[in-house]
Amino acid sequence: MTLDQFHRRITDAGTQWLASTRDPLDKCDDIMSSRIEQNFRRAATAENWKWPPRKDNLPHPLLIKSGLMMTAALYSVWYPDPQSVEHGVDLDKVPYARAQQKGRAEINLPPRPFLGVNEADLVAMEEAVADYAVETFLVEAGGGNG
Numbered sequence: 001m002t003l004d005q006f007h008r009r010i011t012d013a014g015t016q017w018l019a020s021t022r023d024p025l026d027k028c029d030d031i032m033s034s035r036i037e038q039n040f041r042r043a044a045t046a047e048n049w050k051w052p053p054r055k056d057n058l059p060h061p062l063l064i065k066s067g068l069m070m071t072a073a074l075y076s077v078w079y080p081d082p083q084s085v086e087h088g089v090d091l092d093k094v095p096y097a098r099a100q101q102k103g104r105a106e107i108n109l110p111p112r113p114f115l116g117v118n119e120a121d122l123v124a125m126e127e128a129v130a131d132y133a134v135e136t137f138l139v140e141a142g143g144g145n146g
Helices: 003-019 022-042 068-075 097-102 119-140
Strands: none
Touching (some): 022 068, 022 119
């Protein structure tokens, strides 16, 4: 294979990879979803900082009383472009989600961040994308076993 042929194959692989990154993004979504669920179940941030207690001192599942906010956070996933995946909560369905995530000082509501990932999650997502990129480039460039 000539250098020009190799360059063309690498360029084509890069173009294909950028156009079809759904596999690693789905893995990233799985990592984010797992962390969000853990955040709810532990009543803590992704960095494991416990949420402030409730005003009535009842056990915390404040954010999972009905399960609506946790379900919305886990399944409100979208791919705004071929290289991105995002989690959020549809505020039309769960209008109080932003107040719980960020807090509201005017009503003395402390933040209880449920969306978010930690450093280990970020590393796992980076590895998923890197593994996919290496696999795609090796296979497309003719250097891998596929």
